[in-house]
Amino acid sequence: MAVVRIGTRASTLALTQTGHVAQDLARLGGLEIETVHVRTEGDRLTGSLASLGGTGVFVTALRDALLDGRCDVAVHSLKDLPTAPAPGLTIAAVPVRQDPRDALCARDGLTLRTLPPGARVGTGSPRRAAQLLATRPDLEVVDIRGNVDTRLGRVAGAGHGPGDLDAVVLARAGLARLGRLDAVTEELDGDVMLPAPGQGALAVEVRTADLTGPATPLASALAALDDRPTRLAVAAERALLGRLEAGCAAPVGALASLASGGTGHAGESLRVQAVVARTDGTATLRRELTVAADEALRGSASPAASEARLDERGAAAAGTELADLLLAAGAAELAPVGPSA
Numbered sequence: 001m002a003v004v005r006i007g008t009r010a011s012t013l014a015l016t017q018t019g020h021v022a023q024d025l026a027r028l029g030g031l032e033i034e035t036v037h038v039r040t041e042g043d044r045l046t047g048s049l050a051s052l053g054g055t056g057v058f059v060t061a062l063r064d065a066l067l068d069g070r071c072d073v074a075v076h077s078l079k080d081l082p083t084a085p086a087p088g089l090t091i092a093a094v095p096v097r098q099d100p101r102d103a104l105c106a107r108d109g110l111t112l113r114t115l116p117p118g119a120r121v122g123t124g125s126p127r128r129a130a131q132l133l134a135t136r137p138d139l140e141v142v143d144i145r146g147n148v149d150t151r152l153g154r155v156a157g158a159g160h161g162p163g164d165l166d167a168v169v170l171a172r173a174g175l176a177r178l179g180r181l182d183a184v185t186e187e188l189d190g191d192v193m194l195p196a197p198g199q200g201a202l203a204v205e206v207r208t209a210d211l212t213g214p215a216t217p218l219a220s221a222l223a224a225l226d227d228r229p230t231r232l233a234v235a236a237e238r239a240l241l242g243r244l245e246a247g248c249a250a251p252v253g254a255l256a257s258l259a260s261g262g263t264g265h266a267g268e269s270l271r272v273q274a275v276v277a278r279t280d281g282t283a284t285l286r287r288e289l290t291v292a293a294d295e296a297l298r299g300s301a302s303p304a305a306s307e308a309r310l311d312e313r314g315a316a317a318a319g320t321e322l323a324d325l326l327l328a329a330g331a332a333e334l335a336p337v338g339p340s341a
Helices: 012-029 060-067 126-135 148-152 172-177 217-225 228-244 303-307 312-328
Strands: 003-008 032-037 073-077 089-093 102-106 120-122 140-142 167-171 186-188 202-207 252-262 265-277 284-292
Touching (some): 003 060, 012 148, 012 202, 126 252
Parallel strands (some): 120 167
């Protein structure tokens, strides 16, 4: 039986996510899995994620471990990955995405609407902070870090921790993977808070060279694990982020979803939504577009129009187009995005 070493951060959430991927790879490829713990810059340093440089602080050490042969596979939260390609590495699988929404975890079952004036809400994300303040400018947003339990422990009445906050905002996907959805008092829909590009999705990365040549049990397992709708959605979201030249320190949210058919379209369509906000929430800019795989065939009698399917390049082009619409509408006046960012 082939042995595959999977690199992961040692946090509870990272280990849980990696454990799910390990089980799937073992089942799909008949593989024996070993887990390799890798300490990243984001684990060693303190301070806000924005001050640490945002995107990449949880990724570089894992990628180094892949490239120098300490592990064969790395599992990342996809929202942590820089949008630029990593030489020598390939995202070989993007498993089925968890619900990408953000979630409010508040004391006494409160929702965003029912939080009292001046309530203290914790988040380490400028994107979340800006969208919170856009809806509730009276809130006091508190910058926080730490694992899920540490953050939840800061909510008053949580039973442990300082209890100095009225609520925190966390990714619903992480709470689901840890079995902590009981802490959620409201799931924040996209009209209130669009998630980070790639939120809720995982990236399974390998050395590019390991995917060349004859098929291996690992390559076959990765191909089976890859979820096409998720891959296309995150390709659009990450292309938008890349075009805006923004990282996770920028108040940018995006969400894409793949659908079969739609008004006026026979084949697949991809809807992409995005928001850019001032960090203080005093102004937001929202745009969306829908692209259809059959547009190139419109006006023809080709039966292929009814079977038209988007590819990753087309999805990325949609994200880029939406970013251009945001820039043309003045996104760079609200946030550090665009070529001069």
